[in-house]
Amino acid sequence: MDLQSSLQVVLPEIILAVAxxxxxxxxxFVGDKASRLVSIVGVSVLTAVAIITAFQMTGDTLGRxxxxxxxxxxxxxxFAKILAIVAAIVTLVVSPxxxxxxxxxxxxxxxxxxxxxxxxxxxVSARDLISFYVGLELNSLAAYVMAxxxxxxxRSTEAGVKYFVLGGLASGILLFGMSLLYxxxxxxxxxxxxxxxxxxxxxxxxxxxxxxxxGLAFKISAVPFHMWTPxxxxxxxxxxxxxxxxxxxxxxxxxxxxxxxxxxGSQLTAWQPIVITAALLSILWGALGAIGQTNIKRLxxxxxxxxxxxxxxxxxxxxxxxxxxxxxxxAIYVAMVAGSFVAVMMLKDADGMPVEDIDAIKxxxxxxxxxxxxxxxxxxxxAGIPPLFGFWGKFVVxxxxxxADLIILAAIGIAASVIGAYYYIKIVKLMYFDEPADVITxxxxxxxxxxxxxxxxxxxxxxxxLTIPLGDWADRAAAALTAFV
Amino acid sequence: xxxxxxLSLMLLVPLVAAIACLxxxxxxxxxxxxVATLIDLALGVVLWxxxxxxxxxxxxxxxxxxxxxxxxxxxxDGIALVLIALSVxxxxxxxxxxWESITTRVGEYMxxxxxxxxxxxxxxxxxxxxxxxxxxxAGLIPMYLIIGxxxxxxxxxxxxxFFLYTLLGSVLMLIAMLWxxxxxxxxxxxxxxxxxxxxxxxxxxxxxxxxxxxxxMPMWPVHTWLPDAHVQAPTAGSVILAGVLLKMGGYGFxxxxxxxxxxxxxxxxxxxxVLSVIAVIATSLIALVQQDMKxxxxxxxxxxMAIVTVGLFAFNPQGLEGAMILMLSHxxxxxxxxxxxxxxxxxxxxxxxxxxxxxxxxxxxxxxxxLLFTMAxxxxxxxxxxxxxxxxxxxxxxxxxxxxxxxxxxxILGAGYMLxxxxxxxxxxxxxxxxxxxPDLNAREWIMLAPIATAVLWMGVYPESFLAPMRQDIAAxxxxxxxVTPDYDSNATAGEGRPAANAMPHVEAGEAH
Numbered sequence: 001m002d003l004q005s006s007l008q009v010v011l012p013e014i015i016l017a018v019a020x021x022x023x024x025x026x027x028x029f030v031g032d033k034a035s036r037l038v039s040i041v042g043v044s045v046l047t048a049v050a051i052i053t054a055f056q057m058t059g060d061t062l063g064r065x066x067x068x069x070x071x072x073x074x075x076x077x078x079f080a081k082i083l084a085i086v087a088a089i090v091t092l093v094v095s096p097x098x099x100x101x102x103x104x105x106x107x108x109x110x111x112x113x114x115x116x117x118x119x120x121x122x123x124v125s126a127r128d129l130i131s132f133y134v135g136l137e138l139n140s141l142a143a144y145v146m147a148x149x150x151x152x153x154x155r156s157t158e159a160g161v162k163y164f165v166l167g168g169l170a171s172g173i174l175l176f177g178m179s180l181l182y183x184x185x186x187x188x189x190x191x192x193x194x195x196x197x198x199x200x201x202x203x204x205x206x207x208x209x210x211x212x213x214x215g216l217a218f219k220i221s222a223v224p225f226h227m228w229t230p231x232x233x234x235x236x237x238x239x240x241x242x243x244x245x246x247x248x249x250x251x252x253x254x255x256x257x258x259x260x261x262x263x264x265g266s267q268l269t270a271w272q273p274i275v276i277t278a279a280l281l282s283i284l285w286g287a288l289g290a291i292g293q294t295n296i297k298r299l300x301x302x303x304x305x306x307x308x309x310x311x312x313x314x315x316x317x318x319x320x321x322x323x324x325x326x327x328x329x330x331a332i333y334v335a336m337v338a339g340s341f342v343a344v345m346m347l348k349d350a351d352g353m354p355v356e357d358i359d360a361i362k363x364x365x366x367x368x369x370x371x372x373x374x375x376x377x378x379x380x381x382x383a384g385i386p387p388l389f390g391f392w393g394k395f396v397v398x399x400x401x402x403x404a405d406l407i408i409l410a411a412i413g414i415a416a417s418v419i420g421a422y423y424y425i426k427i428v429k430l431m432y433f434d435e436p437a438d439v440i441t442x443x444x445x446x447x448x449x450x451x452x453x454x455x456x457x458x459x460x461x462x463x464x465x466l467t468i469p470l471g472d473w474a475d476r477a478a479a480a481l482t483a484f485v
Numbered sequence: 486x487x488x489x490x491x492l493s494l495m496l497l498v499p500l501v502a503a504i505a506c507l508x509x510x511x512x513x514x515x516x517x518x519x520v521a522t523l524i525d526l527a528l529g530v531v532l533w534x535x536x537x538x539x540x541x542x543x544x545x546x547x548x549x550x551x552x553x554x555x556x557x558x559x560x561x562d563g564i565a566l567v568l569i570a571l572s573v574x575x576x577x578x579x580x581x582x583x584w585e586s587i588t589t590r591v592g593e594y595m596x597x598x599x600x601x602x603x604x605x606x607x608x609x610x611x612x613x614x615x616x617x618x619x620x621x622x623a624g625l626i627p628m629y630l631i632i633g634x635x636x637x638x639x640x641x642x643x644x645x646x647f648f649l650y651t652l653l654g655s656v657l658m659l660i661a662m663l664w665x666x667x668x669x670x671x672x673x674x675x676x677x678x679x680x681x682x683x684x685x686x687x688x689x690x691x692x693x694x695x696x697x698x699x700x701x702m703p704m705w706p707v708h709t710w711l712p713d714a715h716v717q718a719p720t721a722g723s724v725i726l727a728g729v730l731l732k733m734g735g736y737g738f739x740x741x742x743x744x745x746x747x748x749x750x751x752x753x754x755x756x757x758x759v760l761s762v763i764a765v766i767a768t769s770l771i772a773l774v775q776q777d778m779k780x781x782x783x784x785x786x787x788x789x790m791a792i793v794t795v796g797l798f799a800f801n802p803q804g805l806e807g808a809m810i811l812m813l814s815h816x817x818x819x820x821x822x823x824x825x826x827x828x829x830x831x832x833x834x835x836x837x838x839x840x841x842x843x844x845x846x847x848x849x850x851x852x853x854x855x856l857l858f859t860m861a862x863x864x865x866x867x868x869x870x871x872x873x874x875x876x877x878x879x880x881x882x883x884x885x886x887x888x889x890x891x892x893x894x895x896x897i898l899g900a901g902y903m904l905x906x907x908x909x910x911x912x913x914x915x916x917x918x919x920x921x922x923x924p925d926l927n928a929r930e931w932i933m934l935a936p937i938a939t940a941v942l943w944m945g946v947y948p949e950s951f952l953a954p955m956r957q958d959i960a961a962x963x964x965x966x967x968x969v970t971p972d973y974d975s976n977a978t979a980g981e982g983r984p985a986a987n988a989m990p991h992v993e994a995g996e997a998h
Binding site: 387399411415 | 615618619622623625626629630633634640641644645648649652653656657659660663664667
């Protein structure tokens with residue numbers, strides 16, 4: 001429990017913090033000329049941190065505690081961290097080309113990403129409400145700036161302000177819930193909260209629990225707390241949107257799982273209805289809301305709301321298998337969403353300006369066959385059609401739900417997924433059945449193509465080769481989480 | 486043949502060919518597709534010849550454990566064998582049918598068809614529940630593209646309808662499958678076929694599977710996707726749709742619903758009868774007034790498949806055998822009828838019945854083939870349609886005379902709309918000059934139609950060839966259904982017992998002559 005061992009446990013976070021400050025110094029003294037260099041440094045640091053985390057994970061599933069139990073680097077935290085880092089690396093790889101096109105590349109962008117990842121890695125390994133909140137806010141502050149990164153663009157600034165105001169509201173609700181929990185359990189550690197809930201919990205405790213869940217529902221954009229999502233996703237620069245849809249979602253979903261299982265594990269009957277309601281509403285609203293959209297980024301925003309619903313079905317089971325299924329889904333979700341956003345970034349008009357109008361992709365299969373093929377695979381995968389890998393995510397989640405006897409939930413959820421399939425196949429229809437609109441003529445960088453190809457490969461039937469290692473890691477992670485209950 | 490993975494090879498050939506088709510130009514893609522489907526046909530013949538009739542129930546089994554309880558388990562019984570034979574038989578014909586009519590994106594088109602072939606064979610030989618589901622569901626993607634990219638004017642609406650209807654049906658089945666595996670603890674289909682689920686659970690499971698198979702079949706009132714999809718699909722797409730895809734619904738009933746949920750099947754038998762009888766009468770009447778040839782044949786498909794469901798739920802060997810033969814027969818006959826439509830559509834580019842007339846004058850060979858398939862569709866003795874319809878109705882007669890009477894009207898109406906169609910297209914005066922100038926069948930079209938005509942006559946004259954591999958499996962299924970057989974207003978005398986399963990073929994072989 002001495003300081004040295006604590007520092008060893010948080011080594012990844014220390015590296016991220018030091019590297020972030022160092023990158024800031026480079027940026028401050030060299031200026032925006034260094035933005036490529038800073039990006040490269042960022043990718044290397046994140047890769048290094050991912051490797052260290054992977055080594056930490058191979059040891060004891062439960063990992064080690066630091067700072068008197070505030071932080072625990074267990075297999076669950078490791079899983080979430082690696083996933084978030086992978087998503088961040090994808091953003092770093094594709095963002096310079098995007099911002100350079102509009103002459104807005106600044107060295108701060110990679111730095112913000114590194115700090116956001118630092119925040120996430122604190123929040124997923126926190127086992128105390130305070131350290132969790134610190135991580136969450138660090139992540140959010142970086143995200144607000146990233147949303148309004150195109151300072152001269154009205155939509156981008158609007159997105160940033162909207163995100164900031166609503167994010168602040170959510171944080172307030174979260175903090176209010178935390179203060180109630182502290183008041184009714186006498187401690188801020190998850191352990192204390194769990195023990196206080198053992199005897200059924202008082203009414204104030206349940207209020208606190210509800211407020212915390214509402215605050216987190218804002219962060220993961222679960223219905224009915226999703227309304228900021230389409231606006232922010234549409235307005236923010238596309239690399240930022242892609243980042244928002246992946247890394248912070250991973251972290252927030254992981255935190256939600258950790259809090260519900262570790263802190264509220266004894267209160268299943270209190271939070272299960274909330275999670276089930278949010279899950280079904282998210283699936284339905286995410287599917288229905290997407291139908292009328294004409295902006296492809298808004299559409300992907302609704303798609304991510306829809307996917308959150310499926311993730312929550314895994315969580316709603318409250319079982320080890322359910323959490324493990326949710327993590328598997330999360331990993332596949334990251335590959336699908338990252339791929340979709342990279343594909344969207346590759347849609348450029350003759351001047352190289354990004355195109356977001358959904359009608360512009362008409363006939364893409366004739367003008368850009370490879371992008372169209374990849375996007376088609378991603379869409380069918382998001383719709384959960386076998387043999388694409390997205391099916392596996394839905395499969396494990398619904399399997400867990402059926403095993404936990406939530407058959408009605410599973411049946412309604414999967415029937416609602418058919419509504420979602422409508423707009424996924426609509427994109428395929430636009431690309432394959434319609435005549436070319438000849439809008440998308442601009443060339444894209446090789447880096448985009450490489451990332452898209454990797455994502456497409458992961459979600460192709462070849463992805464099933466990953467099921468065994470992925471399942472193992474997810475099981476270990478889930479076991480770490482449920483070990484204390 | 487022991488240990489040689491012939492089923493895997495049959496899956497691998499179209500997969501490799503599909504990938505190759507994506508990479509080469511149009512001419513080569515056509516050739517690759519044809520060669521690959523012919524190889525699969527040859528393998529199918531080898532499979533049939535090596536199938537040990539009366540031997541083990543499951544033959545050519547392969548098993549490889551995969552992840553998370555999944556296993557790559559293949560194997561066929563007689564029922565699967567004949568359906569696989571049907572698929573590999575129709576595939577080269579489909580490729581030939583698209584030889585000239587498909588000119589855009591030929592490589593992708595051929596690849597989509599080859600993937601379809603892979604998935605169809607996979608559905609019939611999968612022995613793992615989830616492997617079956619993957620094959621069953623994955624067919625949506627190529628079929629969606631085939632209808633949407635190469636279809637007719639209203640193709641987008643048809644492709645949406647096809648995709649969403651069938652998806653909704655099958656996702657509910659997935660939940661039921663998950664529950665079954667959770668309870669029974671195995672994904673092995675042969676084991677599940679012997680597993681007795683609790684009676685009240687069977688009701689729900691049966692309904693979930695019904696949701697999927699009824700859409701695929703298609704049964705009234707969820708048949709509406711079929712006419713749209715058929716009319717808009719290219720000729721070969723229609724052939725595959727009618728020939729094999731619809732059989733997946735019937736296969737699902739005979740492989741899953743009946744053996745796995747016998748109590749629920751008996752409980753819902755009346756529902757099936759009512760829906761089927763409505764389908765037979767309603768869709769036959771609708772077919773009578775169609776102006777579009779493909780739509781007419783599509784509605785006739787719904788009517789024929791309704792007789793299949795009646796036969797399946799007769800719970801006796803005649804009904805089951807009749808349903809199977811009728812499925813095979815319908816696969817050949819409606820496929821051939823769609824090809825016949827395709828032949829004249831390629832020449833005149835319209836499916837409007839009134840635009841033709843008197844074709845027997847300028848296209849005599851065509852008229853002969855068309856007549857043969859029309860008669861087979863009506864169920865004339867000597868053709869495959871008779872054997873299937875007669876056996877199915879003989880089966881249901883033992884359960885309910887009223888249902889039999891109502892279902893039989895379908896055959897009368899069927900004769901009505903098919904003969905009416907034939908008269909308007911082939912007989913009468915040559916009303917339209919352009920139709921009168923159409924040339925008769927060319928060599929390619931001969932090669933397409935002649936084998937089907939042979940098969941139709943063979944099945945009509947000597948159905949034993951096709952019944953023999955299935956007999957043992959149908960007897961096993963009948964034994965499982967023994968205790969639940971419903972008896973509504975049957976005229977069969979109690980105590981006499983049923984005719985033995987193997988007594989039937991001689992009877993109908995005699996009548997067929």
